[in-house]
Each structure stands twice: as structure tokens, then as C-alpha cells.
Amino acid sequence: MTLWHPSSDKLIEFSSGVGSAAMNIAVSAHLHFCKDCLRQVVEYESVAAVLFEQQAEVTMAKDGFETLMERIVRQPVSRPSTTRVVPSRFPPVVEKLMAHGTDALCWKKPMKNLRVSQLLTDEQGLTLGLHHMKAGCRVPQHTHRGHEISLVIEGGFSDQMGSYGVGDFITLSTEHHHSPQADADGDCWLLSVVEAPVRLTGPLGWILNPFIKA
């Protein structure tokens, strides 16, 4: 069950089509897992439609969601040249960004058992990243220069604040110092939205900081 959700502000921004493209993609991916937030978004859409006296009707959650998805995935994205098609695995909005599979992405490997790929940077300077932690991998303690979102799209991880599973939408800030560790029973895949690169604060921070940027 999804325990961590986007704030109402983020859902409203998503519903009204404003805000950061990177953040809206993360919210869209969360809606793939969370029917409660999806219901809220459809309600916001309905209210907006009435307020602006639009004729479009949002009568079913599914239709509303598909319309929103279409809006989000229209963002310009550079795609790898390979044509290999892999079976659907992640939320559709994420699959659209990596239509040729994760192996075709450009990866950086800041440490053993962790690789990071920058999917896009939007017009507000927010970066959408994909993180792949091998089972049991622990990332050194770090904090964040700005707000950061982590969305679990496969597997799970834990840190000093709790444990997170698929669909959890976790908001981190400069107040959070943590050292996340992937669950031992499988790899963990995360989407992230970052305002600024993370800053490592543990003993290895000064070594790893220059390399951990997505």
C-alpha cells in the first residue's frame, strides 16, 4: 500500500497543467500506483472545468487520467537511437521516457551497486533522474540543497525515517540527512526530481560529491 503521497499543492498544480514538467511526470507516475491521489486529481480537474466554464467533461477517472497522461508525455524528450522495444515494466509515463529500455540510457555510476541516469531537465531547472540500486546497496549519508522527490517504481528501500515501497512519493529537504539502503530481497528503482545535486555529508562525502550528480 502506498503510504507517502504528493502534497495537495502538487496535485493541484498537476491537475491545472502548471508547474514543473519533471515534477508533473513524477506525480503522474505516482498516480499509476495510487488510486486515492488519482481520484483527487480527477476531482480537481472537474472543479477547474466548472470554474472556467469549459465544456469538456471529466466523467470517469480513467478518461481523466489518460488525458492528463497525454499532456505530460508531450514534453520534448531526446530519445536514444536504438529501436529495441522492451515489455512494459514501469508506469506508462516513465516508459515513454525510456521507450528503448533502461540499457539504452546514459548511466553514471557514482558508486558500486548504484547507477543514475538523467532523464530530462525541465524549463524550471528541475532534473528528473532514474536511480538503480542493487539489492542491499547503501548510499552514504547525504542531505539535499533543495527539495527532492523520490518515487519508488520497483522494489523498496529504507532510511532513518522509515521504509518505502512501490508508489511511495517521498519529499526530502535540507533538513533530512539520510543514508538510504535498498531492500535485501531485490533491486530498487527510483525516480527522483531534484532542484540541485545532492550533497554528501558523511565521511565519504568529499570524495563522492563530485560524482553523484545525475
Ligand SMILES: [Zn+2]
Ligand atoms: Zn497518493
